[in-house]
Structure formats: C-alpha cells, structure tokens
Amino acid sequence: MSDTADPAASAEIDEQTRRDFLFTTTAAVGAVGLATAVWPFIDQMNPAADTLALASTEVDLGPIEEGQSITVVWRGKPVFVRHRTADEIKSAGEDDKAELPDPETDAARVQQPKWLVMIGICTHLGCIPLGNKSGEPKGEFGGWFCPCHGSHYDTSGRIRKGPAPNNLPIPAYNFLSDTKMKIG
Amino acid sequence: MSEKQMHPIIKWIDYRLPVFSFMEHELHEYPTPKNLNYWWNFGSLAGIVLVIMLVTGIVLAMHYTAHVDYAFDSVERIMRDVNYGWLIRYIHMNGGSMFFIVVYIHMFRGLYYGSYQAPREILWMIGVFILLAMMATAFMGYVLPWGQMSFWGATVITNLFSAIPIVGDSIVTLLWGGFSVDNPTLNRFFSLHYLMPFVIVGLVVLHLWALHMHKSNNPLGIDAKTDQDSLPFHPYYTIKDLFGLGAFLIFFAYFVFFQPNFFGEPDNYIVANPLQTPPHIVPEWYFLPYYAILRAFTADFFLYAYTPIAWIMSAKLAGVLAMFASILLLLLMPWLDGSKVKSSKFRPVYAMFFWIFFLDCIVLGVVGGKPAEGVWIYIGQATTTYYFVHLLVIIPLVSRLERPKTPPESISAAVTSKAEG
Ligand code: HEM
Ligand code: FES
Numbered sequence: 001m002s003d004t005a006d007p008a009a010s011a012e013i014d015e016q017t018r019r020d021f022l023f024t025t026t027a028a029v030g031a032v033g034l035a036t037a038v039w040p041f042i043d044q045m046n047p048a049a050d051t052l053a054l055a056s057t058e059v060d061l062g063p064i065e066e067g068q069s070i071t072v073v074w075r076g077k078p079v080f081v082r083h084r085t086a087d088e089i090k091s092a093g094e095d096d097k098a099e100l101p102d103p104e105t106d107a108a109r110v111q112q113p114k115w116l117v118m119i120g121i122c123t124h125l126g127c128i129p130l131g132n133k134s135g136e137p138k139g140e141f142g143g144w145f146c147p148c149h150g151s152h153y154d155t156s157g158r159i160r161k162g163p164a165p166n167n168l169p170i171p172a173y174n175f176l177s178d179t180k181m182k183i184g
Numbered sequence: 185m186s187e188k189q190m191h192p193i194i195k196w197i198d199y200r201l202p203v204f205s206f207m208e209h210e211l212h213e214y215p216t217p218k219n220l221n222y223w224w225n226f227g228s229l230a231g232i233v234l235v236i237m238l239v240t241g242i243v244l245a246m247h248y249t250a251h252v253d254y255a256f257d258s259v260e261r262i263m264r265d266v267n268y269g270w271l272i273r274y275i276h277m278n279g280g281s282m283f284f285i286v287v288y289i290h291m292f293r294g295l296y297y298g299s300y301q302a303p304r305e306i307l308w309m310i311g312v313f314i315l316l317a318m319m320a321t322a323f324m325g326y327v328l329p330w331g332q333m334s335f336w337g338a339t340v341i342t343n344l345f346s347a348i349p350i351v352g353d354s355i356v357t358l359l360w361g362g363f364s365v366d367n368p369t370l371n372r373f374f375s376l377h378y379l380m381p382f383v384i385v386g387l388v389v390l391h392l393w394a395l396h397m398h399k400s401n402n403p404l405g406i407d408a409k410t411d412q413d414s415l416p417f418h419p420y421y422t423i424k425d426l427f428g429l430g431a432f433l434i435f436f437a438y439f440v441f442f443q444p445n446f447f448g449e450p451d452n453y454i455v456a457n458p459l460q461t462p463p464h465i466v467p468e469w470y471f472l473p474y475y476a477i478l479r480a481f482t483a484d485f486f487l488y489a490y491t492p493i494a495w496i497m498s499a500k501l502a503g504v505l506a507m508f509a510s511i512l513l514l515l516l517m518p519w520l521d522g523s524k525v526k527s528s529k530f531r532p533v534y535a536m537f538f539w540i541f542f543l544d545c546i547v548l549g550v551v552g553g554k555p556a557e558g559v560w561i562y563i564g565q566a567t568t569t570y571y572f573v574h575l576l577v578i579i580p581l582v583s584r585l586e587r588p589k590t591p592p593e594s595i596s597a598a599v600t601s602k603a604e605g
Contacts, residue, residue: 042358045372051362071459075363078459121364124500126343127336127461147463148340149479149556163482165498 056184058176061115069132071120074183078120079171080132080144081181084155089113091142092156102167106156109170117173117183118157122146124164129153144168210396215414216421217402219595223297224400225428226290231388232429233283238381240276241325248328250374252367255330256455274444280322281447282436284470287315295517296538298526299401305518307394312514314387319471321380324373326468327365331452336465338365338373344478347501364458404591404598405526412596464555472552473545478507479556480568487569506568513575520575523583530589534582541574 057074059081064070069082084092092106110116122129124146130136131144131153139145139152141160146153151162158167173183190198198204247266249258262269291311294300300308327338342359346352361368399408408414415421439446447469451462467475481488481503488494493502513520528535544567551564592598 045358045361047357047360047362048368051368073459076366076458077364124343125340127340127465128459148461148465163500165500 056182059181059183060179061181062179066114068134071132072183074119074171078128079183080116080118080120080157080168082116082132084114084116088142088155092154095141095154095156095158095160098160101159102165104156104158104167109156109158109167111173111175115181116155116157117170117181118168119171120144120168122148122151122164123159123166123168124149124151124162129168211422212416212418214396214417215399215408215411216417217400217408217413217595218415218420219402219404219599220400220421220424221403222428223289223293224402225425225432226286226293228425229286229428229432230283230290233279233286234381234384234388237276237279237283238385240272240279241378241381243272244276245378248374250328250371252330252370252456255328255370259329271440274440278436278439278444278447280325280468281439281470282432283318284322286432287318288470291315291514292542295541296528296535297401297403298405298521298523298528300517301405301521301523301526302518303398304394304401307391307398308518309515310387310391310394312511314384314391316511317380317384317387321377321384322468322470324377324380326452327370327373328377329452330370330456332454332456332460332462333449333452333465335365335456335458336461337467338369340465341467342369344504344507347498347504349497349501366458401526402595403527403529404595405529406591406595409594410596413594466553469549469553472550473548474507474510474552476548476552476564477510477568477571478503479552480561480564481506482561485565487565487572506572510571513572517575517579520579521583522580523586523588525588525591527591530591531583531586532589533586534579537574537578537582541571544570544574 054075057072057079059070059072061081061083064081064083066083067085069080071078071080073079089106096105096107106113109118120128120132125148127146127148129139129144129146129151131138137145137147139161141152141154143155143157144153145151146162146164149163151164152160153164153168154160156167157170159165171183173181175181190204194204244262247258247262247269249255259273262273264270266272294308294311323337323341327334342356342365345355345359348355357363359369360366361372399414402408449466466472481499483489483499485499488499488502497505523531523534525531528538547563548567548571551560551567554560556564592601
C-alpha cells in the first residue's frame with residue numbers, strides 16, 4: 001500500500017480486487033445512505049397529519065328536495081350530493097347498457113338509488129363540472145357538464161363524452177340515519 | 185487598464201483575487217464581432233429584466249403573505265396601501281411578460297442565425313434550460329396572488345401529472361401536499377418562486393461562460409478571424425446595449441403606467457374559489473402555444489389516433505408529453521440542423537421555412553387562447569402537426585439538401601465592401 005509511486009509494480013491482482021470490492025461496497029452503502037437521507041425531504045411534501053385529519057364531513061339530507069343537489073366541502077374538495085328523481089334513476093339504470101368509456105353500473109355507484117354522492121371534480125384536469133345548481137347546463141346526458149374542455153357526465157356521474165377518462169369518483173360515505181350522512 | 189495603470193490597492197487585491205483583470209478581460213477588451221445588429225441586444229436585455237424581477241420580487245416578498253386566507257388581500261394591500269406598492273407590483277407583473285418577450289426574440293434570433301451550431305451547442309442548450317426554469321418560476325409566481333386564474337391555472341397544470349400511468353395521482357398529491365390545491369401548495373410555491381430566479385442566475389453564469397469561450401456568433405455566421413473583424417466590447421457594445429435598453433424601457437414603462445393589466449386576466453382580481461371554475465381558463469400569454477399543443481391531442485387527432493401512440497397511451501398523456509417535447513426538442517437543434525453554413529442569410533429555403541415556423545408559433549398562441557371548439561380545434565391540430573414536422577422533418581432535410589450561397593471571406597471584407605459598394 002505504501003509504495004504507490006509505481007502502480008504497475010505494486011498492484012498485485014488480489015490487492016486490486018480487494019480495493020475494487022471496498023470501493024464498490026463503500027459506494028453502495030453511501031448511495032443507500034444518501035437515498036435514505038433524501039426521502040424525508042421528499043416525503044415532507046406529502047399531506048401532513050393535520051391535513052389528513054380533516055377526514056370526515058356530516059351532511060344533513062333533510063332539506064334536500066327531490067331533484068335538488070347540494071355541494072359540500074370534504075377535504076377541500078367539492079362533493080356533489082344529489083337527490084335523484086325517479087326519471088334520473090331510471091335513465092341511469094338503462095344507460096348501464098350504453099357504450100361507456102369507463103364501464104360501471106349505476107347500482108355499483110350508489111348505496112341508495114335516490115342519493116348520488118360523488119366528488120365533483122372533473123377527471124380530466126380538475127375543473128368543477130356544472131349542473132349541480134338549477135339553471136346550470138347539465139350536458140347532453142342530463143347529468144353534469146364540464147365547461148373547461150367539454151366533458152359530459154350522465155345522471156349516474158359517468159363520463160359519456162369529452163376528454164375526461166373516468167367517471168366522477170365516489171367517496172367513502174355511510175348513512176347515519178334517514179336524514180344524516182357522513183362522508184369520509 | 186493594463187497591469188501598470190492599476191491603483192496599488194486594486195493591484196494588491198487583484199493579485200489575490202483577480203476580479204479586476206477578469207472584468208477588464210470579459211467586459212472591456214472582450215472582442216466582439218463588429219457587425220452585430222440589434223437582434224444581438226436581447227441577451228443583455230434579458231439579463232437586465234432578470235435583475236429587475238429579482239429586485240421587485242424581493243421587495244414584494246416583504247409585504248406578501250403566503251396563506252390562502254391572506255394572500256389575495258395582501259396583494260391588494262400592496263396595490264392600495266404600501267408606498268409605491270402599485271408601481272412595484274406592476275413592474276413585477278409586467279416584467280414577467282417582458283422577460284418572455286425578450287427571451288423569445290433572443291431565441292428566434294438564435295434559430296435564424298444558426299447560433300446553436302458548433303461550437304455553441306452547450307450555450308444553446310443552457311438557454312433552453314433557462315427557458316424551462318423561467319416557465320416554472322412564472323407559473324408558480326402567477327399562483328401567489330391567489331385569484332381565480334391563479335387557483336384554476338394551478339389546478340389544471342398540476343393535474344397534468346395525473347396523466348402519468350400508475351404513479352400519477354401520488355405525484356399530484358405530493359405536489360399539492362393535500363387533496364387539492366390549497367394552503368400547503370401556496371406555501372411551497374412561494375418558497376420555490378423565491379428560489380428559482382437564483383437558479384436562473386446560476387444558469388445565466390454558465391450561459392455567459394460558454395458564450396465567452398467562443399464569443400458571439402454574428403449575422404453572417406462566419407467566425408471572426410483577425411482583429412479587423414472585432415471591436416472591444418467597451419465602449420462599442422456597452423453603448424449599443426444601453427441605447428437598446430433605453431428603447432426597451434420606454435416600451436416596458438408604457439405597459440406599467442398605461443396598460444398595466446394588458447397581459448393579465450380580469451378573473452385574477454376575483455379571489456380564488458375552490459368551488460367554482462371560471463367559464464374559460466387560459467394561462468398567461470407566454471404559455472398559450474404549449475397549451476394549444478396540449479389540447480390538440482384529443483382521441484380523434486390523426487397524429488394520435490392513426491399512429492402507434494394510440495396503442496401505448498391515452499390522448500391526455502400524449503398531449504402532456506407533446507407539450508414537454510415541444511420544448512425539449514429544441515435541445516437537439518444543433519444536430520437536427522446539418523447545414524455547414526450557419527446564417528439563414530445564405531440559406532433562402534431554410535429562411536422561408538423559418539418564417540413559416542415563426543408564424544406557426546404565433547398561430548399556436550392564438551389558438552391556445554380560444555375555447556377548444558369548432559374550427560379552432562382543427563387549426564390547433566394542424567399547427568401542432570406543423571410544429572413537429574418542422575423540427576423533425578423539414579429542418580433535417582432542408583439543411584442537408586439545400587445548397588447555401590457562399591458567405592463572404594471575412595466579417596471585415598463584408599463590412600468594407602458594403603461601405604464601398
Ligand atoms: C425569474 C424571475 C421572476 C419571474 C418570471 C416572476 C414572475 C412572477 C409572476 C408572473 C407573478 C404574478 C404577478 C401577478 O399577477 O400579480 C409573480 C408574483 C410574485 N413574485 Fe415573482 N417572478 C420572478 C422573480 C421573483 C423573485 C426573485 C421574487 C422574490 C421573492 C418574487 C416574488 C414574488 C411575489 C412575492 C409575488 C406575489 C405578488 C404579486 O402577485 O404581485 N418573484 N412573479
Ligand atoms: S377539466 Fe373538465 S373537461 Fe377538462
């Protein structure tokens with residue numbers, strides 16, 4: 001080791017491999033260590049504990065008449081709660097057999113057919129579709145219409161036409177009573 | 185200022201830290217082609233705008249509050265209550281647009297005169313990275329006033345990443361720090377908006393370092409060979425750059441004082457409302473061409489539907505990739521262009537296509553500002569197609585097939601023959 005002046009003379013084969021081995025293992029351990037040290041700096045960007053804790057929202061269903069919808073905020077996102085009419089339920093069921101870009105039956109999207117609960121964010125690029133307030137355009141399928149790039153959703157919130165790839169997502173929710181519901 | 189003329193104190197410092205001889209060398213003696221035209225002013229202008237953005241930005245940050253409940257009001261307070269706050273904010277706001285105007289001209293200059301060709305490839309590539317860094321900076325800056333366009337622009341653009349298969353949604357959550365664009369997002373954007381301009385300063389240093397290795401290109405695109413071809417940078421080009429700066433500042437000041445909201449969107453004076461999307465979301469003008477490319481990729485766009493792209497990815501992902509590719513492809517310019525002659529002055533066919541490309545970019549910008557409906561969809565798809573055909577087919581072919589005219593012997597020969605003739 002001490003004689004490094006003439007590497008050709010001093011470099012015996014086994015010395016070389018031992019060095020190579022030490023070099024490689026040191027580098028590997030160093031790389032793993034570095035990656036471990038970097039992770040906290042990436043993960044800090046993910047939702048913090050208190051953000052995650054804003055988990056659930058309760059909704060009073062009493063005042064929502066048939067054919068009306070409301071928008072509630074859950075985790076900073078709008079959630080559409082729609083009290084569907086018999087006609088809407090019927091056409092949603094019939095459309096199960098239509099050509100759907102993201103096939104799903106209406107039954108799989110509701111717990112009680114008259115209550116449709118969905119996250120009101122267009123699955124294209126995140127705009128809020130129109131149609132939840134009376135007077136707003138509901139699109140060609142009588143559900144919701146996203147004005148940003150023209151996505152049409154049906155009375156089950158399924159994507160039917162336009163650039164959005166998926167149906168409006170269903171959040172986790174359960175009914176606490178006939179007139180109370182908890183989202184999240 | 186030669187070694188002998190230096191003041192003893194300066195000499196003492198220079199011996200230990202040669203800043204003075206460095207400046208003398210790079211800013212005074214620095215030989216510059218004598219035939220540069222006014223299109224060569226835009227580099228120094230970009231540098232000055234960067235400084236203006238840094239100064240106004242740091243001052244704004246002294247009054248700005250990065251919190252969803254206060255951000256909008258703090259900007260309004262800057263406008264109404266802070267002494268000269270309106271001026272400083274309008275300079276910063278319009279400065280963003282000025283920065284892009286100057287840099288886009290600077291880049292088209294490079295494309296026209298072949299400034300990306302050997303040995304200036306790295307110089308050009310650093311320029312492309314500066315453009316990317318500027319775009320990130322401006323995008324995050326636009327979110328800070330927390331108006332409707334801030335919020336919805338941020339929502340749409342961050343959602344682009346959800347197009348990435350499998351990890352897309354996790355990436356979006358990571359960017360947001362929550363379940364939507366919200367306070368954590370605003371905070372990190374402020375932090376990064378403060379950081380990025382300094383990254384740009386670093387890139388600019390590398391850009392100038394590369395520039396000073398082989399010096400400026402020039403309108404003839406031939407190398408300066410003798411002393412006859414060059415002038416010392418100072419006073420010849422310091423004066424010319426200052427004159428250009430004066431003209432530019434008049435233009436800049438016109439907008440700041442008379443049309444401060446010309447480049448802006450009125451919707452951004454409405455505070456962000458996460459429950460209501462504005463009817464028509466548009467990015468800032470300097471992003472419009474890319475936005476048009478993004479939106480051109482619909483399921484029935486022939487470049488998508490009838491090519492293998494449709495087998496492997498969704499139209500949404502294709503649009504996102506095309507948008508990034510439209511800029512990243514510029515990195516390859518030095519190799520896409522196979523011509524031995526740099527300047528378009530001697531390449532009439534290439535020059536014609538250059539102007540068509542220039543027009544194409546303008547039309548893309550117009551399309552990006554229109555709602556995606558009717559005839560605009562087809563214009564957008566045609567111009568998007570041309571954009572890529574120009575870079576990937578026309579440039580490689582024309583540059584290799586065209587027989588350029590013969591450039592003059594030397595810069596000085598061209599200059600004197602012009603003076604005599
Ligand atoms: C590369 C240079 C920069 C660019 C292109 C840029 C761009 C922008 C843009 C487009 C806005 C939105 C203006 C508006 O609509 O109100 C903005 C806002 C802001 N920027 Fe910058 N910026 C730059 C440098 C900086 C720097 C160095 C700082 C220092 C911290 C800064 C601090 C701010 C602040 C506090 C705001 C919010 C106040 C406001 O909206 O006017 N910027 N920036
Ligand atoms: S965000 Fe809804 S259609 Fe694009």
